[in-house]
Amino acid sequence: MRAWKMNGTGNAFLLLDQRAVATPREPDENLVRSWAQQHGFDQLIWLGPDTNSDARLRFWNRDGGEVGACGNGTRAAGWHVMQSDQTQNASLHADGGRLLTREAGPMNITVDMGEPRLDWPSIPLARAMETQKLDFSVEHQGYRVCDPGAVNMGNPHVVFFIDDMDALPIEGLGALIETHPLFPERVNVGFAHIRSPGEMRLRVFERGTGVTLACGTGACAALVAAHRRGLTERTVRIEADGGWLSVDWNTTSNHIHLTGEVEREESVELNWET
CATH class of the missing domain: 3.10.310.10 (Diaminopimelate Epimerase; Chain A, domain 1)
Incomplete structure (x- = not known):
């Protein structure tokens, strides 16, 4: 196949x-x-x-x-x-x-991701908590991250806002947070650095995968979490390790639109026997 x-x-x-x-x-x-x-x-x-x-x-x-x-x-x-x-x-x-x-242009595609879900049972969280700024922190190798925003974009996300992306032990922190008891379905973990109201840097530890070069739902969640805290506008360019994404939170429909490049690399034959 x-x-x-x-x-x-x-x-x-x-x-x-x-x-x-x-x-x-x-x-x-x-x-x-x-x-x-x-x-x-x-x-x-x-x-x-x-x-x-x-x-x-x-x-x-x-x-x-x-x-x-x-x-x-x-x-x-x-x-x-x-x-x-x-x-x-x-x-x-x-x-x-x-x-x-x-x-949205040559090899650029926009997807309407629908509305973000923001109440704590929809994230989901293990207990009632204000999702704009969770009372939650984790420390690993001397680095402490705290007070993330929580958003469900069809899958659960938390987004931490940090000043120094390069020094952060993202693999270790992400692994600890992904499986924390506060998140009964595990969670995707975003680390965002706000450069301006219209731009941020983002890295994401995806549940079941680890750190990836980009995460589309993570970019959507980062915009929502940042705008709810008054850190950005409703449209933001986001730099991931793999390139740039554009995210817009429409004021009329409340839907999130995600735009970026795609590439088809090669075909492979799959073996259906393990």
């Missing part, structure tokens, strides 16, 4: 298109982990047939766990569907609902 290696602003994916297969196959956790070892991706993207949209969309992290949302993965999937169907937009049905993608 052929699949495509792709990336969205450096976020590495393996895309498996089962829309035209008579009996679509879905991988299990062991297969995903095996493919990740062979082909080196952050997330597996699975496309299947859907009666009310252009494709059914599912995601697995490289540890084999299925996740409900992936912003850069949705942009990559949207590009693939638009290329194969020769259209300029695509409707994708994910666990969180319908996601709309459109062309």
Whole structure:
């Protein structure tokens, strides 16, 4: 079975298109982990047939766990569907609902990620807490981070605002925070440095994956968390390790729009035996 290696602003994916297969196959956790070892991706993207949209969309992290949302993965999937169907937009049905993608320039795709969820049960948190500024801190190797904002963008995120990105032990901090008891479904961990009201630097430790070159839902969550604290405008350019993303929080619809580059690298053959 052929699949495509792709990336969205450096976020590495393996895309498996089962829309035209008579009996679509879905991988299990062991297969995903095996493919990740062979082909080196952050997330597996699975496309299947859907009666009310252009494709059914599912995601697995490289540890084999299925996740409900992936912003850069949705942009990559949207590009693939638009290329194969020769259209300029695509409707994708994910666990969180319908996601709309459109062309925003050569190899640039925008996705409407819907509304952020901000109440503590929707993050979810283990107990009631104000999500604009969590009463929460962690220390690792002498570095302490505290008071993150919490946002659900189809998956749970916390965002810490820091001054010195380079000195921070992000791998160690991220691993401790991801599995903290406050987060019953684990959590994606963002570290943001605000450069101006319209620009920030962001690194994300993704649950089940680790530090990635970019994280689309993480970028959306960072904008929401920053704007709620009065640190940025509602439109921000975000520099990730893999490049730049643009995020806009629309005042009328309350929806988050994520824009960035995508790239299709090469095709690979998948072995369905573990």
